[in-house]
Amino acid sequence: MSSSAGRFSNLIVASTCYHVILACLIARDARFAGPSLLVVNARREQMAALCEPLAQAADSPFAATMPLPEVDGRKPARERALGRWLAQLDDRVRVERVFVFTDLTPELQLLCRRARARGALTFCAEDGGAAYSSQSAAAPWRLHWQRVVRFGPWIQNVTASGSSRHVQTCLALHATLVRPELQRKPVWSLQPTALPDLLASSWIGRFLAHYGVSHDALVCDELYAPARTRTAQARERLRGGLREEIRAARQAGRDCIVKYHPREREDFLGAAALGARLLPAAIPAELVYLASGARLSRVIGDAGTTLLTARWLVPHAHAFSALELAGRGDDAWYVRTLDRLGVQRLS
DSSP states (O other), X not given: OTTOTTTOSEEEEEOSHHHHHHHHHHHHOGGGOSOEEEEEOTTSHHHHHHHHHHHHOTTOSSSEEEEOOOOOSOHHHHHHHHHHHHHHHHHHHOOSEEEESOOOSHHXXXXXXXXXXXXOEEEEEOOGGGGGOOSOOOOOHHHHHHHHHHHXXXXXXXXXXXXXXXXXXXXXXXXXXXXXXXXXXXXXXXXGGGOOOGGGOHHHHHHHHHTTOOSGGGOOSEEEEOOOOSSHHHHHHHHHHHHHHXXXXXXXXXXXXXXXXXXXXXXXXOTGGGTOEEEOTTSOHHHHHHHHGGGOOEEEEOSSSHHHHHHHHOTTSEEEEOTTTTTOTTOHXXXXXXXXXXXXXXX
16 A cells, blocks of 8 residues: 555544444545545454455445454554554555544554644544443553553543544534533534445445344344443343343243343343344344334343444434443443433333
8 A cells, every 4th residue: 555645535443343333424424525444453253254345345335444454462562563553554545534433542542643743634433332431441550651651751541532632523423412521622423314224235244144144133123232240249130120121022022132242251131041032242233223223112221332322323212221230320421321312211
């Protein structure tokens, strides 16, 4: 890509399926006109399963897709190597705009810093629930000072992704509800109307096929998407509460899908025994929303993106929060956000 200056207008760096969905919006948004280069962190299986189909698809919303290089070694060495690679990429493509989904890591702060220094516009799109949370993302000070030594004094230890000085503008689904740290800079809304027909895309078809999932398998009446719990007690409360909901729904003849967090290794709800269908954890809930459409009547979740995107993509569906059951009711700003979005509390 030695002669790529001027070929792309946008550089987008994504690490999760949710990032890729938002990247599709960015690539189709008239505010960000011009071809987009998508760079994918393909270390996770689900991202590797997306990267190749996207790179080969004629109907991709991106002008080009490429993976971040695989870097061996300990985390500090990987951060330095990825920082150098991204900086060199920015030098070559010299885009008008750079988009990341987090600025918590040194390599992405470096990318935004260098891009901004040469006059590019830098954006941080939301990384899901963290944009609406009270919880701090700041690293322990010892780790932060180690990063300062390795990278330089320009590294910031930010409490909220998107709040570093290297990012000029934030992008969010619910722009008026983001946490206070992000409200200190411009926050632009992302509109679902700009989302392409993902389920008709060849690359989504290949991604689903990788996990043995058909379009019809995404359609349901109710979606349950518990996040990872903090304690055994919270896990038991969540298990008891959601099992009752699933049992009642199945007895009423409603088709239920359960989608666990990608790092959840077991069906701890015992949902399959109750007659619910288990969706591979790598499949984003947003594809269920798009496939089910008006049929989807209820969504139950707690932390993360599930409820936020439900109110964005399927506002007709009744959304219920299990935050209290999951032991996450102390996240005041996230609770406030769900209340303002009209999400009901499941007790």
